[in-house]
Amino acid sequence: MASDPRRRPAPPPPAPPTPPAAVADSTIMSLDGTTDTPPRTNGQQQPPKPGEEPDPTSYKLKFCTVCASNNNRSMEAHLRLTTATNAYPTISFGTGSLVRLPGPSISQPNVYTFNNTSYESMYSELLAKDERLYRANGILPMLERNKNVKWGPERWQDWHIGVPRTGKRIATQDGTAESSNGAEAEYKNDKGYLGTESGIVDIVITCEERCWDAVLDDLLSRGSPLNRPVHVFNVDIKDNHEEALIGGKAILELADELNAAAGQARQEEGGGGMNGFDAGDASARAGFDERVPEVLARWQERWPQLPALWSLCWF
Incomplete structure (x- = not known):
C-alpha cells in the first residue's frame, strides 16, 4: 500500500540568510550630548547649511x-x-470699538481699550476680581495663552499699513511704556514678529462675517495707497474656546495650501527678486491670484462646517 503523503516528513527549513554587516546606529545620542539624527522635516524644507544658497521654495x-x-x-x-x-510671520487684530470680555453677567462685561491694555494687566485684574469664575469660564486660561503670544490686543482700524512695526508698541501720556518692564511692550517679543517688521501682510483671515465686512470697508476707505494686492478671507468660527481650537487648525491648513500655491507661482515668475513677486507687484502675483479660488474650494470641501468667504483687495 502506498504511504500516505500527509505523513511524509516536512522538508528541512532553508538556511537563514547571512546577516548584514553591522552599521552604526545614527539614532543613538553621541557622548557629547548631541544626536546625529537629522530633524524631522514633515515634508518641509530644512534651513540651508552655511555657505549654501537658500531654497527658493522656502x-x-x-x-x-x-x-x-x-x-x-x-x-x-x-x-x-x-x-x-x-x-x-503673523500679526493679529480686532475690529470692535472696545475689547469686551465676559463678566459676572451679560450686562456686566469687562471692557478694555485696544492698543494700550496688555493681556498681562487684564489677567491680573480678573485674577484679583474672581479667580474661580474666570478660570471656570476659560477667560484666565485664554489670557495666559495670549500673553505668551503678544503684548496686547490691537485694533485693525488703527493699524498703519506699511509703517514699520518696530520699537515700543504703545506709550502713555508721559511717553513711557505702560508695562513696568518696557521690553514687554516691544513688537519684537510677539510670536511671528520676524517677517512682519515692514507692516505688510499677504493674507488676512477674519473669523466672523461682521469682522470681514469691517476689514473690507476699512480697506476701501483707505484708497489703496500702496497699490498692493491682499487676499481677505473669512472663516466663520463660533466664539467659544472649543470652536476656536477647531478653527485654528483649519486656518493653519488653509495657510499651508495658500503658501504652497504662492511658492509655485513665485517659482514660475523666476523665484521672486526682480520680477516683483516678493514686492507685491500685482502683475507678478497674477498667477497666485488665479490659484486662490481653487485652493479655497478644495479646503471648503474638507471643512464644510466652517463657511468661508474670499475677496481680493488692495492695500
Whole structure:
C-alpha cells in the first residue's frame, strides 16, 4: 500500500540568510550630548547649511488674523500659525470699538481699550476680581495663552499699513511704556514678529462675517495707497474656546495650501527678486491670484462646517 503523503516528513527549513554587516546606529545620542539624527522635516524644507544658497521654495506668505476683540479666535489662529512646523510671520487684530470680555453677567462685561491694555494687566485684574469664575469660564486660561503670544490686543482700524512695526508698541501720556518692564511692550517679543517688521501682510483671515465686512470697508476707505494686492478671507468660527481650537487648525491648513500655491507661482515668475513677486507687484502675483479660488474650494470641501468667504483687495 502506498504511504500516505500527509505523513511524509516536512522538508528541512532553508538556511537563514547571512546577516548584514553591522552599521552604526545614527539614532543613538553621541557622548557629547548631541544626536546625529537629522530633524524631522514633515515634508518641509530644512534651513540651508552655511555657505549654501537658500531654497527658493522656502518662501512664506505673511498672515494677519482678525476677530472682534483680538482675544479668542484670532489669537488661537495667531498661535497656530506661529508655532507650526512651517511657522508663518503673523500679526493679529480686532475690529470692535472696545475689547469686551465676559463678566459676572451679560450686562456686566469687562471692557478694555485696544492698543494700550496688555493681556498681562487684564489677567491680573480678573485674577484679583474672581479667580474661580474666570478660570471656570476659560477667560484666565485664554489670557495666559495670549500673553505668551503678544503684548496686547490691537485694533485693525488703527493699524498703519506699511509703517514699520518696530520699537515700543504703545506709550502713555508721559511717553513711557505702560508695562513696568518696557521690553514687554516691544513688537519684537510677539510670536511671528520676524517677517512682519515692514507692516505688510499677504493674507488676512477674519473669523466672523461682521469682522470681514469691517476689514473690507476699512480697506476701501483707505484708497489703496500702496497699490498692493491682499487676499481677505473669512472663516466663520463660533466664539467659544472649543470652536476656536477647531478653527485654528483649519486656518493653519488653509495657510499651508495658500503658501504652497504662492511658492509655485513665485517659482514660475523666476523665484521672486526682480520680477516683483516678493514686492507685491500685482502683475507678478497674477498667477497666485488665479490659484486662490481653487485652493479655497478644495479646503471648503474638507471643512464644510466652517463657511468661508474670499475677496481680493488692495492695500
